[in-house]
Structure formats: structure tokens, C-alpha cells
Amino acid sequence: MSNTSQDFSGPLGLIKKWGTKWSLWPVHLVTACCGVELAHAYASGYDGERLGSLNYGISRQTNLIIVEGAISRKMARVLKITYEQMPDPKFVIVMGACGLKGGLFWNGYHMVRPSDVVPVDFFIPGCPPTPESLLRAIRELQEKIMKGESRNTIEFERCDISAEGRSCRALAPSSPKYLAPTPSIAVDVPKEVEWEFGAKLVEELRSELDGLYDQITITGKNRIAIRTCRRRISAIASKLCSKFDHVKNVNVIDLPHENSFIVEYQVSSYSVRDLMPVVVNIFARIPRDNPRFPSLRSFWESADYMEREMHEFFGVWFEGNPAMGERFLLAPDTPDYPLRKDRKVVEERYVEG
Incomplete structure (x- = not known):
């Protein structure tokens, strides 16, 4: 969570807070499957609009970004520009494991954490997060606007794994890795078909x-x-x-x-x-x-x-292609030839807490 302060001072401060609380218009950055959960939250079943939050598509007329999923190096620029175009006060909610720590793309060369690009007010964990959790984040953002401080809405308890009556700490095992001696992709395997x-x-x-x-x-x-x-x-x-x-x-x-x-x-x-x-x-x-x-x-x-x-x-x-040697697709700081299998894949490391 970010504790970025907003200017609600002056004699009309309370009215400003009240108006902002019930006028959250998110421009949503749908980059992954979390967009489905956002659609569900604002559909007729949950009706997110009843909480004073209405999806809108033009950044200059919104005050909230809901980042739905993974942000790549290329999309980070879009996120930054969108945020800078929005008028103050403005807020950011990041939903889904991909936005928090990269999700299943956690070791991808192209991944950027949204919190490294813009200040984030609330994170919603899960893959996918539920519509209820998104609406919960909206309500907590409204509370932050009124009270000027944010809080976690849930705390996870730490627990020990007991074995034969003795308490012990266990480390999560590393994932198995396989080396294939032959290509995993066969391009021209014949198949019998009626054709x-x-x-x-x-x-x-x-x-x-x-x-x-x-x-x-x-x-x-x-x-x-x-x-x-x-x-x-x-x-x-x-x-x-x-x-x-x-x-x-x-x-x-x-x-x-x-x-x-x-x-x-x-x-x-x-x-x-x-x-x-x-x-x-x-x-x-x-x-x-x-x-x-x-x-x-x-x-x-x-x-x-x-x-x-x-x-x-x-x-x-x-x-024969005159564009060879030029970079036009990847961000300037992307490693050269990132899909080559030359670099060792980053492995997860587990330590005792």
C-alpha cells in the first residue's frame, strides 16, 4: 500500500473528500485475465457502480487506475503516460499475482512491477482475485480518502508444521527441472487424417x-x-x-x-x-x-x-530485409535477443523466516 497524501485541506476539505470518495472513475489497464474479474465486479451481479465507482475509458477524465494483470516493459510506458495524464487527486489499485510479483511470468525478462512505475494505493492478491476482493479494495480506498491513511484488510497467520508432536520449520522444495535430449517441438510429424x-x-x-x-x-x-x-x-x-x-x-x-x-x-x-x-x-x-x-x-x-x-x-x-539491426518492438533496456536460451533461468530461493 502507498500512503501518498492527497490535498484535501482547507475549509472545503470534507466536501472534497466526500465528493472524491463517491466519484472514483477507474480507467482500467486490461493486460491479462484479471480483466474478466473486473468485468464481473461491475456487471449486474455485483454492480460495482452502486459503490460510487464507474469504469471510464479516457484517462484525462478519470482518477483511478485499476491495473489488471501483468505489466511488461513496453506496457510500463503506457501505464506511466496514463497516470501522468490523470488529474489530481488520483489513485492506483493493482489486482492479481502478475501485478504484485510477476505471477507465472515472475522470471520473465520483460516483466515490470507496477509499483516501480507509479505509486500504488492497494494490492489485491490472487490468481485470479475475486470480484469481491476488488470491491473490497474500492471500499478501502474510499476509507483512505476519508481518513487519510490506509490499512491492510486481512492478515495471514504464520504457522509451524508439526511432525510427530515436534514443531519444525519446513522449506518449500524447488521445482523439478528437466533437460530434453531431443527437441520438444516436432515440426513435421505425419498424421493420418481423412482429407x-x-x-x-x-x-x-x-x-x-x-x-x-x-x-x-x-x-x-x-x-x-x-x-x-x-x-x-x-x-x-x-x-x-x-x-x-x-x-x-x-x-x-x-x-x-x-x-x-x-x-x-x-x-x-x-x-x-x-x-x-x-x-x-x-x-x-x-x-x-x-x-x-x-x-x-x-x-x-x-x-x-x-x-x-x-x-x-x-x-x-x-x-534482404532492410530493417535488420534496427530496434522497433522491444524497450531500449531489453536484453539483446531475449528469447534465446543462452541465459540461466532465475530460480526461486526459499529461506527460513
């Missing part, structure tokens, strides 16, 4: 791409994988771009134990009706210590943005 059109399409692709692929596989209904190599992928793209007219996704899979990356392009069609539900995954391996790959943006313009993303996340250099 007559797919079987014909695979035969057409094998004929059209003769000599350019290592394997073409049906991996599911409306799913085909084409395995190739770096030097042949541009030739494949040139033959497929007339029928498959856009890239849905560009992805990189990091395999440090094999010193390689898998780069994959998932393409589909907006122009050919029979091909609209079909997704073709074209992929190839490249060495991890020389991650260079030909850009396919000249065949599919939609690949440009996603190639730039993968370059920032993994350091793959897409030859």
Missing part, C-alpha cells in the same frame, strides 16, 4: 517443387509441412506465392543442444477459395552460431514485420 483434397494437394506440391524439398508431410487436417534448406527456400517461395498469397506467421525455434535454429514460415491464401483453410509450414534449419536466413518479404510483404520481430527476439539475420 482427400490434402492428399491431392501434396502430390501437386511434390510435382511443382521437385528437387527443392526434403519432405512434404500432412501434419493434420488443413495442415502441410515442407522441410527444405536455407539455400532453397527462396525458390520454393517464388513457386508458391501465386497461390498462397500471404504469410500468417514467422517463427524461430531455438535448439541450443543441437546448435541450430528452425525457421518456419506459415503461409495461406486469401485469393483461392479451396486453399483458404489450408496452412502450409515451410521450414529449414540454420546453424545457431551463424543465424542468417534469406528474407521472403519480396514474395510475401506480410513477412516483413514478423521477420523484424524474430530478429529482435532471436538474433536471426534475414538477408
Whole structure:
């Protein structure tokens, strides 16, 4: 909790407090699943508006931020700007485990605690927190406005674990960790499906791409994988771009134990009706210590943005894409290539209290 004082002095101080107490208009920053709990709290069942709190969408006309979930480095800037645009007096409530200590993203490179960005009045623990707990925080904020001080609404008791009549302290065990000797993601495992059109399409692709692929596989209904190599992928793209007219996704899979990356392009069609539900995954391996790959943006313009993303996340250099070397997606203080599995994952440590 924050004990930031608000200016309610003067002969009209009590009226100011009363008016602010019953006029809490939160602009909510929905970044995660806690937004569902906020919606529940203000829906007809709980009717949060009856407490003098009404959700609003324009920061310059609100006086309360409800942070719902995780705040990343990129969203921290949004949170700061939103807070600075709000008129005084203003308040902040953070709900959910992600906002308190990072939640399930606790060791993520991209996580920021909201309390490091703006002053927080109340925290609501839980994953997810309940609608009742949010309304409880609203009521306590109203009490803080009237009395000028905040308090915890609940205290958790410490307890010892007893074993055979003796009191002892137990440390929580560390989580198990596994090292997989083979990739956990298999890109082109064949699957038996009833898909007559797919079987014909695979035969057409094998004929059209003769000599350019290592394997073409049906991996599911409306799913085909084409395995190739770096030097042949541009030739494949040139033959497929007339029928498959856009890239849905560009992805990189990091395999440090094999010193390689898998780069994959998932393409589909907006122009050919029979091909609209079909997704073709074209992929190839490249060495991890020389991650260079030909850009396919000249065949599919939609690949440009996603190639730039993968370059920032993994350091793959897409030859022919003029934006290589530029940073446009991640915050300036983000570590280089943050999704590479080069850094040791931070482990939780438990100590006796």
C-alpha cells in the first residue's frame, strides 16, 4: 500500500473528500485475465457502480487506475503516460499475482512491477482475485480518502508444521527441472487424417517443387509441412506465392543442444477459395552460431514485420530485409535477443523466516 497524501485541506476539505470518495472513475489497464474479474465486479451481479465507482475509458477524465494483470516493459510506458495524464487527486489499485510479483511470468525478462512505475494505493492478491476482493479494495480506498491513511484488510497467520508432536520449520522444495535430449517441438510429424483434397494437394506440391524439398508431410487436417534448406527456400517461395498469397506467421525455434535454429514460415491464401483453410509450414534449419536466413518479404510483404520481430527476439539475420539491426518492438533496456536460451533461468530461493 502507498500512503501518498492527497490535498484535501482547507475549509472545503470534507466536501472534497466526500465528493472524491463517491466519484472514483477507474480507467482500467486490461493486460491479462484479471480483466474478466473486473468485468464481473461491475456487471449486474455485483454492480460495482452502486459503490460510487464507474469504469471510464479516457484517462484525462478519470482518477483511478485499476491495473489488471501483468505489466511488461513496453506496457510500463503506457501505464506511466496514463497516470501522468490523470488529474489530481488520483489513485492506483493493482489486482492479481502478475501485478504484485510477476505471477507465472515472475522470471520473465520483460516483466515490470507496477509499483516501480507509479505509486500504488492497494494490492489485491490472487490468481485470479475475486470480484469481491476488488470491491473490497474500492471500499478501502474510499476509507483512505476519508481518513487519510490506509490499512491492510486481512492478515495471514504464520504457522509451524508439526511432525510427530515436534514443531519444525519446513522449506518449500524447488521445482523439478528437466533437460530434453531431443527437441520438444516436432515440426513435421505425419498424421493420418481423412482429407482427400490434402492428399491431392501434396502430390501437386511434390510435382511443382521437385528437387527443392526434403519432405512434404500432412501434419493434420488443413495442415502441410515442407522441410527444405536455407539455400532453397527462396525458390520454393517464388513457386508458391501465386497461390498462397500471404504469410500468417514467422517463427524461430531455438535448439541450443543441437546448435541450430528452425525457421518456419506459415503461409495461406486469401485469393483461392479451396486453399483458404489450408496452412502450409515451410521450414529449414540454420546453424545457431551463424543465424542468417534469406528474407521472403519480396514474395510475401506480410513477412516483413514478423521477420523484424524474430530478429529482435532471436538474433536471426534475414538477408534482404532492410530493417535488420534496427530496434522497433522491444524497450531500449531489453536484453539483446531475449528469447534465446543462452541465459540461466532465475530460480526461486526459499529461506527460513
